[in-house]
Amino acid sequence: MSVDLRVRIGTLELPVPTLTASGCYGYGTEFEDFLDMRSVGAVVLKSVTRKPRLGNATPRLVHTPSGMLNAIGLQNPGIDWYLDHDVAKFAALPWKVIGSVAGFAVDDYAYVCERLAARPEIAAIEINISCPNVAHEGETFACDPHLTEKVVRSARATTDKPLIVKLSPNVTDIAAIARVAEAAGADALAVINTVRGMAIDIDARKPRLGNITGGLSGPAIRPIAVLAVYEVARAVKIPIIGQGGIETATDALEFLLAGASAVCIGTANYADPRVPEKIVAGIREYLARRNLRSVRQIIGEANVGFANSYQKEGDEG
Amino acid sequence: MTAHAMQRRVHDAHVLDRTELAPDVVLLGVHAPEAARFTKPGQFAMVMLPGGENAAVALGIYEAHGDRVSFMFFVCGKRTHDLARLHIGDRISFYGPLGNGFLLDDVHSGxxxxxxxxxxxxxxxxxxxxxxxxxxxxxxxxxxxxxxxxxxxxxxxxxxxxxxxxxxxxxxxxxxxxxxxxxxxxxxxxxxxxxxxxxxxxxxxxxxxxxxxxxxxxLEETFACGVGGCWGCVVPLTRTSAQAPSFPPIECDGSDVVNARICAEGPVFWAHELRW
CATH class of the missing domain: 3.40.50.80 (Nucleotide-binding domain of ferredoxin-NADP reductase (FNR) module)
Structure with missing residues (x-):
């Protein structure tokens, strides 16, 4: 029996429910020699901002138990250079790419979104309102419902492409922010960005990261992310892209059962670049063994209050 | 598949020999004929850990001859500790060879x-x-x-x-x-x-x-991906360097440098082009 792994994120159809997370995977070309890229439904690109950014001082990474801290600081060439030099290369890629937009003011998001949205090479746009590594600015948006509402509404007005809003776990009530993003016009939610953290070098007696604080990723944060997906899935009807420490098919299935329509793989690619391949094979095997014909049948199954019937509608009859 | 697909890929190898050269300094020889064939001087590999809970470790390729490449490393944390526990015959996977190595194309005398x-x-x-x-x-x-x-x-x-x-x-x-x-x-x-x-x-x-x-x-820096995907391992480089990444030819944050990725643009750089 062949198993159907297709999922939909708004109007975006993906052949498999596994994406690679923003900031983790370049354009995909960096990794293509190491795996079958058909196991990557789409590459979520690194965030781009209005102006070029050098990013944070090094060290930008610290390996921690079952995970790592990062504080890259949104290094990127700025939207002008990006459109002229990078986006043109995306047309030749055999996989879909999802643009990611970051900013420091509501205007920034709308401006960059509008320019990116004009390009056919970009399949969808994720707005990163939850970067924890740009001092007191980036994450503010995802922690304040009023700012979330403003940013999402203004970005929404610039494009008909699927609009994904990436939420922060560093909030009191992620479901409340999720509802605001949905009401403001988001087509999907990416849940979660990294969890704020830090590490200290006891010999140097100072923080290990150049930026002092960073974002924790990897299996260390997985249960936090599963719960966030579970809570958000009960609060909104739009699809969720679950992420946070996914390494195996078992992990990915946890997120799907909690209510995610797709998952992003980030840090696990650095433990083994074949992880997307292994996850796709594992999901296929899981479904086949249970005589399930579509991955869409299990989305939200472990979530009693699951509000999203979007994926299943297409399967009726 | 890119043009260099034959050169860089995942190698599923096994440990041929293991030597403790000094306390906490381990040399692991592994069976990886293709890696041995394509490695250039100064390149490195990302060596994956048994269990896969943590990122692979970037290790310089010490020897590359015949069917064998070797990695020498200092045991200084959980990840290298796990690698040091491998025995002859154990499976070990790595991806590489990576980076540009030393810039020796024009060095034929002196x-x-x-x-x-x-x-x-x-x-x-x-x-x-x-x-x-x-x-x-x-x-x-x-x-x-x-x-x-x-x-x-x-x-x-x-x-x-x-x-x-x-x-x-x-x-x-x-x-x-x-x-x-x-x-x-x-x-x-x-x-x-x-x-x-x-x-x-x-x-x-x-x-x-x-x-x-x-x-x-x-240069050395903490790596995550080793292939230029995460931008974690940068060093400031003069904008005019031939190794500078394809970044905007304009001042960025009021600075005349660009942050180059040690793993992708390096790991070897001309000292006079560094702005560190």
Missing amino acids: DVAIVAGGVGIASVLLPAQALIARGVTVRLYYGARSAERLVDAQRFADAGCEVHTSTDDGSHGYHGYISDLLASASHTPTLILACGPTPMLRATARVGTERHVPTQLS
């Missing part, structure tokens, strides 16, 4: 000083061998904390290097830093290659500047 500190020695055997094979004179300046950590120096002598050593505690060779020994040498090399701790690299770069000798440094 005499080269190779400066290595500690396990920095792991990245300089292949360049030493390659240069000697071209008829280039190679002098190795090799420093370590103590005599017992001055591992495998004889290997370089056997390969045809003139070997100069130093130790921090004076237990072997010159008592002091290897960069000071280089600075005091009566002979001026035509090229310096260096790999080791950052203070040693900075001191070596100063010697190169004072003596007007072009100097290449193999």
Whole structure:
């Protein structure tokens, strides 16, 4: 029996429910020699901002138990250079790419979104309102419902492409922010960005990261992310892209059962670049063994209050 | 598949030999014929850990010959501790070879000083061998904390290097830093290659500047991906460098530098182009 792994994120159809997370995977070309890229439904690109950014001082990474801290600081060439030099290369890629937009003011998001949205090479746009590594600015948006509402509404007005809003776990009530993003016009939610953290070098007696604080990723944060997906899935009807420490098919299935329509793989690619391949094979095997014909049948199954019937509608009859 | 797909890929290998060269310094020989064939001097690999809970470890490729490549590493954390526990016959996977290695295409004569500190020695055997094979004179300046950590120096002598050593505690060779020994040498090399701790690299770069000798440094930084995907391992580089990433030719944050990825644009850079 062949198993159907297709999922939909708004109007975006993906052949498999596994994406690679923003900031983790370049354009995909960096990794293509190491795996079958058909196991990557789409590459979520690194965030781009209005102006070029050098990013944070090094060290930008610290390996921690079952995970790592990062504080890259949104290094990127700025939207002008990006459109002229990078986006043109995306047309030749055999996989879909999802643009990611970051900013420091509501205007920034709308401006960059509008320019990116004009390009056919970009399949969808994720707005990163939850970067924890740009001092007191980036994450503010995802922690304040009023700012979330403003940013999402203004970005929404610039494009008909699927609009994904990436939420922060560093909030009191992620479901409340999720509802605001949905009401403001988001087509999907990416849940979660990294969890704020830090590490200290006891010999140097100072923080290990150049930026002092960073974002924790990897299996260390997985249960936090599963719960966030579970809570958000009960609060909104739009699809969720679950992420946070996914390494195996078992992990990915946890997120799907909690209510995610797709998952992003980030840090696990650095433990083994074949992880997307292994996850796709594992999901296929899981479904086949249970005589399930579509991955869409299990989305939200472990979530009693699951509000999203979007994926299943297409399967009726 | 890109043009270099044959050169870089995941290698599922097994451990051929394991040697403790010094306390906490391990040499792992692994069976990986394709990696041995395609590795260029100064390249590295991302060695995956059994269990896969943590990121792979970036290790310089020490030897590459026949069916075998080897990795030398200092056991200094959970990840290298896990690697050190591998035995002969155990499976080990890695992806690579990665990075550009030393920039040796135009070096066919003269005499080269190779400066290595500690396990920095792991990245300089292949360049030493390659240069000697071209008829280039190679002098190795090799420093370590103590005599017992001055591992495998004889290997370089056997390969045809003139070997100069130093130790921090004076237990072997010159008592002091290897960069000071280089600075005091009566002979001026035509090229310096260096790999080791950052203070040693900075001191070596100063010697190169004072003596007007072009100097290449193999840099180290914490890596996550090793292939240019995460932008975690950057170093400020002058905008005019041929190795500068394709970044906007405009001032960024009021600075005239660009942050180059050590894993992708390096790990070897010309010392005079670094703005660190």
